[in-house]
Amino acid sequence: MKLLFESWRKFLKEDEQEEFSSKFDQAIIDCDECGNGMIGVECEKPHYSSGCLEGKGFKKFGEGSFRNVYALPGSAGKHYVLKVGTADPVSKMMNKVESDTDMQRKFGELVPKTYKHSEDYSWIVMERVYPWEGSNDQFIQAFFPAFADKEYIKEKTYDPHQSVWEFFKDVSEKIVENIKEGDEGKDSSLNIEFVTPEEGKGKKNWQRREMGYERRVEFEKTLSPFYKRFIDLATEYNIEFWDIVARNVGTRADDSFVILDLSVFPEGVNASGR
Ligand SMILES: Nc1ncnc2c1ncn2[C@@H]1O[C@H](COP(=O)(O)OP(=O)(O)OP(=O)(O)O)[C@@H](O)[C@H]1O
Ligand SMILES: [Mg+2]
Numbered sequence: 001m002k003l004l005f006e007s008w009r010k011f012l013k014e015d016e017q018e019e020f021s022s023k024f025d026q027a028i029i030d031c032d033e034c035g036n037g038m039i040g041v042e043c044e045k046p047h048y049s050s051g052c053l054e055g056k057g058f059k060k061f062g063e064g065s066f067r068n069v070y071a072l073p074g075s076a077g078k079h080y081v082l083k084v085g086t087a088d089p090v091s092k093m094m095n096k097v098e099s100d101t102d103m104q105r106k107f108g109e110l111v112p113k114t115y116k117h118s119e120d121y122s123w124i125v126m127e128r129v130y131p132w133e134g135s136n137d138q139f140i141q142a143f144f145p146a147f148a149d150k151e152y153i154k155e156k157t158y159d160p161h162q163s164v165w166e167f168f169k170d171v172s173e174k175i176v177e178n179i180k181e182g183d184e185g186k187d188s189s190l191n192i193e194f195v196t197p198e199e200g201k202g203k204k205n206w207q208r209r210e211m212g213y214e215r216r217v218e219f220e221k222t223l224s225p226f227y228k229r230f231i232d233l234a235t236e237y238n239i240e241f242w243d244i245v246a247r248n249v250g251t252r253a254d255d256s257f258v259i260l261d262l263s264v265f266p267e268g269v270n271a272s273g274r
Contacts, residue, residue: 024072025116027056028082028123048084048123058082062131064247064261066091071128080115084123090266095121097237097264107233112258129250129258136165136246143257144168144230146222156215158193158200167193169241171219176235186213194219226257239263 031052050060050068057073068084071077083098085091097103099114099121112127132139141148147168154160157167174190183190191212192205200208233239243263250260 024076024082024125027058027073028053028084028118031056032122053082053084066094067261072125077128079128081126081128082123083126085121092121093266094262094264095124098126098262099124100237103233103237106236107229109256110230110233110259111262112260129252129260131250131260132246134246137163139246139249139257140164140168144224144227146219146224146227147171156194156196158195158197160196165245169244172231172234172241175220175231176241179231179235186210188213188216191216233259237262237264240265 028048031048048068053070054060058070059073059077060068060070062069062081066086066088068086070082070084072080072082083095085095095117098111099117104111104114112129114124114126116125117123134142137148141164148164150164153162153164153167159166162170171190171193174188174193178184178188178190187206187209189209191209192200194212194215195203195208199211203211234241239259240263243261243265244259248259248261248263250258252258
């Protein structure tokens with residue numbers, strides 16, 4: 001009986017996240033140049049300098065405009081990353097959205113799991129995934145293939161020269177708009193995406209909207225349930241599609257798609273970062 005209990009305990013332990021014990025928390029806190037106890041208080045100095053974290057075994061491998069990303073020290077680094085915000089308050093807001101429990105619960109298959117965050121969200125510990133190494137068009141082709149038919153783009157859309165990613169972005173933005181504001185059917189501006197320049201020549205916009213309706217409806221039928229899940233996430237959390245690009249997406253070990261930078265911004269922050 002004792003033996004059974006022991007092996008059961010071992011089994012439970014295997015599933016525990018013991019690799020990021022409190023010693024990691026302490027190492028991160030020690031690297032806050034504002035000093036312990038100052039978290040959440042305005043500070044002129046940079047929080048969590050790279051040199052300090054690297055000295056404690058965190059390995060920097062990613063850098064964005066708002067967050068620096070490190071593999072955790074030792075073997076934990078295979079599975080977890082630390083995302084540290086810059087001094088810009090927007091970075092904390094991004095860490096906060098990525099750690100949102102509701103979002104994680106509802107859309108767990110689409111985002112890396114977040115395990116831990118500091119009280120003020122200046123850092124989070126997140127599941128490590130594989131950043132996408134191909135182009136924008138290649139990830140659309142792999143995960144949202146309905147948008148990747150170049151012949152279709154050339155012969156059936158308003159811009160025959162647009163890229164697969166641009167087609168995905170423009171249509172997705174309008175689909176979200178239709179969900180939020182109500183689909184106006186034949187009057188929806190989404191329809192215009194499906195009228196070629198020749199077809200639309202000399203026509204008014206309301207005529208183009210009507211002309212593109214049938215084709216738009218047919219196209220929507222080709223969208224996968226997976227794309228619709230992604231659209232649900234994007235609609236609920238106001239994802240900015242211009243930021244759903246190769247550097248912000250990736251895969252899990254099973255090759256499934258994840259968004260590793262959720263691309264949610266406060267109002268007024270745009271593609272230039274401000
Ligand atoms: N969970 C993760 N697993 C593996 N790599 C990651 C993870 N999160 C981020 N990265 C890597 O670190 C980089 C920077 O992270 P992230 O995109 O979250 O920062 P950001 O400052 O919000 O970026 P942006 O400049 O796009 O706003 C990513 O482009 C990616 O290469
Ligand atoms: Mg990014």
